[in-house]
Amino acid sequence: MSPANKMLPPGEQAAVLSASAGILCTGDEYTGPDGLRCCSYCHGHREMRVRLLGRERIVPVLCNCQVEERDKREQEMKLRDFQLKRERLREEGLEDKGYYEYCFAKDNKRNPQMKHAYTYVENWDRMKAEGKGLLIWGGTGTGKSFMAGCIANALIDQCVPVMMTNFARILNKITGTFGDERNQIISRMNHNSLLIIDDLGIERNTDFAMEQIFNVIDSRYRSRKPMIICTNLELSELKNPQDVDHERIYSRILEHSICIKCNGISFREENAKKTMEEAVKVFR
Ligand SMILES: [Zn+2]
Structure with missing residues (x-):
């Protein structure tokens, strides 16, 4: 299930906000006390600060649910590739x-x-x-x-x-x-x-x-x-x-x-x- 599908009802969003003392940005994210975007579900960061060419920049990162979602998609793609390859082998070989x-x-x-x-x-x-x-x-x-x-x-x-x-x-x-x-x-x-x-x-x-x-x-x-x-x-x-x-x-x-x-x-x-x-x- 994607984070967007797991939208919390407004009451619970408020609880999440008060728990993390952050400010709600959009939908499934809020800005944490460190000023970086966080996930409303796993509370992992979706941004991090890096130094690039001597300057500090904020770059996007995946929170745990996004990593999970990405791994699941990759697994599904692998399985689909495997099934396609198998059927191609059967068609060509038999x-x-x-x-x-x-x-x-x-x-x-x-x-x-x-x-x-x-x-x-x-x-x-x-x-x-x-x-x-x-x-x-x-x-x-x-x-x-x-x-x-x-x-x-x-x-x-x-x-x-x-x-x-x-x-x-x-x-x-x-x-x-x-x-x-x-x-x-x-x-x-x-x-x-x-x-x-x-x-x-x-x-x-x-x-x-x-x-x-x-x-x-x-x-x-x-x-x-x-x-x-x-x-x-x-x-x-x-x-x-x-x-x-x-x-x-x-x-x-x-x-x-x-x-x-x-x-x-x-x-x-x-x-x-x-x-x-x-x-x-x-x-x-
Ligand atoms: Zn998350």
Whole structure:
């Protein structure tokens, strides 16, 4: 509440005046016995005498309530800046609007592997310092993207720059670009403290795709920043790749990743079942 809003009724103003033996100036101020303006609420000075170039001058100062008011405004501005930054990070970092929905608040606690997502976020500072990522593998619809998305949103909530994308999107962006432009796309991804790539292994295995996937993974690997990869591939396939092109991609991922198998209930199947049951109810 600002001092102006805390105007005292006339009777109380008189009491304040007699207590401080001053003269009322305007509204919430009075002139104290030392001739300086004072606050009617906290009785702090709003002016002080200073010597400037050999002459005494009176300069304005903030009383306690004004300091409080200023600090409160600064806090509010900081909070607003933080919220704006957070939403900008989410908009720039989550390349699919569907990822916005993947958050711990929506965890139905039925996938025991989700504990790793909580642990990763809790230990983020260490994970970041050590460049430790996750390799989340398992069948389709077992909650891999949800797990990764929860980590993305929880870190973005703390204003950590995270990018969550997939190789199909990366390849789309890269196709038709050359040299510096292509390098810039990859280096922009690496500005993020965490890079999450959903669905490694579903893209076409063309030479171009393989080369670009290698470039993305290798450049991330050399940046020593963590990445999280979700894949439908079996861990045995990743550990025993079919050829040297796959080997050089997978070995870089495995070197700095904690491997988590998502083998829970197939969420998509379950959701489909639920939708079906609801549809049946409607048609009854
Ligand atoms: Zn005051």
